[in-house]
Amino acid sequence: MSKLEASASITPEELALATRNHGMPLEALTYDVTPVGLHYLLIHYDIPVVDPTSWRLTIGGSVRRELELSLDDLRARRSVRQPVTMECAGNGRGRLSPRPVSQPWLNEAVGTAEWTGTPLRPLLEEAGIRQGAVEVLFSGLDRGVEGGVEQQYERSLPVDEALQDEVMLAYAIGDEPLPPQHGFPLRLVVPGWYGMTNVKWLERVTLLDQPFEGYQNTWSYNFRQTPEDAGERVTRMEPRALMVPPGIPIFATRERHAELARHRVSGRAWSGRGTIERVEVSDDGGATWQDSQLGEQASRWSWRAWDWEWTPSGPGDYELCCRATDSAGNTQPLEASWNLHGFANNQVQRVAVTVTGGGEA
Numbered sequence: 001m002s003k004l005e006a007s008a009s010i011t012p013e014e015l016a017l018a019t020r021n022h023g024m025p026l027e028a029l030t031y032d033v034t035p036v037g038l039h040y041l042l043i044h045y046d047i048p049v050v051d052p053t054s055w056r057l058t059i060g061g062s063v064r065r066e067l068e069l070s071l072d073d074l075r076a077r078r079s080v081r082q083p084v085t086m087e088c089a090g091n092g093r094g095r096l097s098p099r100p101v102s103q104p105w106l107n108e109a110v111g112t113a114e115w116t117g118t119p120l121r122p123l124l125e126e127a128g129i130r131q132g133a134v135e136v137l138f139s140g141l142d143r144g145v146e147g148g149v150e151q152q153y154e155r156s157l158p159v160d161e162a163l164q165d166e167v168m169l170a171y172a173i174g175d176e177p178l179p180p181q182h183g184f185p186l187r188l189v190v191p192g193w194y195g196m197t198n199v200k201w202l203e204r205v206t207l208l209d210q211p212f213e214g215y216q217n218t219w220s221y222n223f224r225q226t227p228e229d230a231g232e233r234v235t236r237m238e239p240r241a242l243m244v245p246p247g248i249p250i251f252a253t254r255e256r257h258a259e260l261a262r263h264r265v266s267g268r269a270w271s272g273r274g275t276i277e278r279v280e281v282s283d284d285g286g287a288t289w290q291d292s293q294l295g296e297q298a299s300r301w302s303w304r305a306w307d308w309e310w311t312p313s314g315p316g317d318y319e320l321c322c323r324a325t326d327s328a329g330n331t332q333p334l335e336a337s338w339n340l341h342g343f344a345n346n347q348v349q350r351v352a353v354t355v356t357g358g359g360e361a
Helices: 012-020 026-030 071-075 121-127 215-220
Strands: 057-061 067-069 080-087 110-119 135-146 149-158 168-173 187-189 202-208 240-243 256-259 263-270 276-282 293-297 304-310 316-326 349-356
Touching: 026 240, 026 263, 057 121, 067 121, 071 110, 071 168, 080 263, 110 121, 121 202, 135 215, 149 215, 240 276, 240 349, 263 276, 263 316, 276 293, 276 304
Parallel strands: 057 202, 256 349
Antiparallel strands: 057 067, 080 110, 110 168, 135 149, 135 202, 168 187, 240 263, 240 316, 263 304, 276 316, 293 304, 316 349
């Protein structure tokens, strides 16, 4: 199946992916922390069935002392809990033209969970990182075939990134054990990075003396324009704002209808490259912009609330847009930048709303 294949219709392969994975309904943006069943979900292969009593995490490779830890061992260590917004790198892929054939995300591949676990850094320091180690490889129990190669799902991080204080091994969401689909019994959580980094069903952490050349690092999650490009790895989340669409939807098309009245338009914004400093909103397709009111943020790594009071000037058709700017000066683009796999498309959200008379403006 060609990644360059483009069609106005969804392929059977994409439908098969869509039945296994799901996005977060945009009305769930009203929650500070996404209810677990509404959090976006992407499963590359099959969900492993894991016996927690026999499962062990191994930390090895270029270390002075290999560690083998049970789930109880990890729970006995220092516990941390932090709300983290996680977004799939392919979020927005379905809006590209030509459309890369894969999980056909629109805007909903995101969620915020309160992850509970233990920091990774003390474990790596206890194992003792040998001089010359350059990357940390994380291996999951899920297996499949991609690029014609049978493999575990594996991703690596540079050593300095893996040693950041916020990186954690999560064994729970809030006070509840990880659900099977979210990586039970243990997963990696790397705040600020796109979701592919957060390896689920974790069984092994390996210190490497050479960069990892596996499929998920060197091909799958890379920016490239053609299959021949060397590519550049997908890493941190670009800034994005999303709104709860105002009004009510038509069932099949999701087109919005709203009365001529005052509306409170609200949403969330996030970035892996800096804190959110501004969210602008437009009701004319981006011709003019107004600043929203920024709200609270549960943690450095979770999304920030915003809201905007909108009074339509009269009946008619409107196109609402929102765009975020972070502390590093990154602002969402009005148009998408195309790449072969459809990654990091953070173009502004556009919501068509038909306003009808009847209410007081």
